[in-house]
Amino acid sequence: MAVSFSLEPEQRALLTPVGRLSTSRMCWAGCAFCRLAISSPRMSLPDAPPGLSVDRLQADDIAWDAAAFLKLRGGLSIKEPFDYWLHLIRRIKELSQAPLMAFSPVEVWYFHTQERRPVRELVRLLKWAGADFLGSGGAELWLSGLPLEWAPYRLTQSEWLTVADAARAADLRFAASILVPPTGLSLSPDSIKVLQDVKPHHLDVKPLVSDGTHLGALGNANVVVTASSVNQLRQHLPEVPVYVDWAEEPEDTDAIFGSAGAERVLVPIWEVLP
């Protein structure tokens, strides 16, 4: 496979420092590419360690001002009910002005099935609590044409689209994530059509970092395949901005992904765990 580019020289993406807040590290879903979760059984966990507490947010070690973007996400073995997290989101919004991505469609779907509450209601409440975006996770495998066995409990296309529709109805912006394997992205016409139809606020390109996951043998996606994937997305979906979620060494990524057409490079600068 040879990767190809068409470059816009001198174009720079905005390096955007991201603060990550994890609700819980316990998760039963076992996604093969996950670098966050501690596997746990799928059952109610009365003894599970509590999730992120409101008190933890007050700690002095959190550099709220340094983060230009916040993400709240975590594993699916969450002990606290949905309403608790609304409360936490409100607290986060009091502490920081940065746009907050709170809960991906995967988590919304989980609360939907767990608490038997309509997706629309959950999404509306997230918006009410102050979330600026819905997280991008959930669609990466089928959008990128990767084996669904990598994450058998992730969302199907129709589940993901249900959440996306609800977000649109609630006027809550949402993104779609695209997982880039080290061999490069091959977008199917189907995926392009879905993305053209749902019009996410942006595309979250996630180069696979497989160290320490079940997919270790595949290796990591480097800047070259990532840039060529960004390029591909820009060509097919010129009106949707592309953000690159770059978890490794950020040096030069603004220039590299910028010339490939990305608008932002999201670089994690801190993470708060429960």
Add this chain to the structure above:
Amino acid sequence: MSTPLCWLPTLDISNVDVSFGPWLAHRFLSSFRGRGHIISQSPGPWPSQETIQATSGGQWYCRGLTKVPKRSKPIGITAEISVPTGLADPALDVLNHALQTGPLVRLVAIRPHDLNLHQAETSLRTLLDTVIDTIWLDQQSFGWNALTWLIASDPRFQPAGISPQDVWRLSQLAEQLGRPLVLRDFSGKPDVPLPGLHHFSPEQSVPRALNSLPAWGRSP
């Protein structure tokens, strides 16, 4: 056939004590079956080498404005310069000095830490168009992101200073670019083609452990 991506295993013993350097060089070369490149202060018994002191008939590794006496005229020169940031850049003086001393056969570029990638790229391309047709980019100062990017954007760039444990990155890149990866030195012996990475494709590699989810209940 597209230009091969070259791995030049290099050992710089110019700062190593003379009693130890040759032994180190020997060990280094023997780990690549006698292939590999040595940079030393003065000539040694190595098939592929450059020396910091210019010697008559040798390959001179030029890092600065050292005067070269007429009688030790090298037959080829490698200039190691930092990427010039403008016409008044001292790196260009070093380059001119090298060009005036003898034929320039190789150019190794070091990236100044505050030079952004687009500027570095423009400057390097100017050198490619005017001075020499291949530039070796120093991995340490460029960083992996910039290095892979530049090599992908122009086949006239080659990587310099790649340690054996990082060759897999070149292998990955060569595969992405559809170019062969070879081990090269300047001994005059032919390039050694290096095998590609063992290739796991996402389509075939359903991790076995996933057949028995949930993960916590996996049998050993």
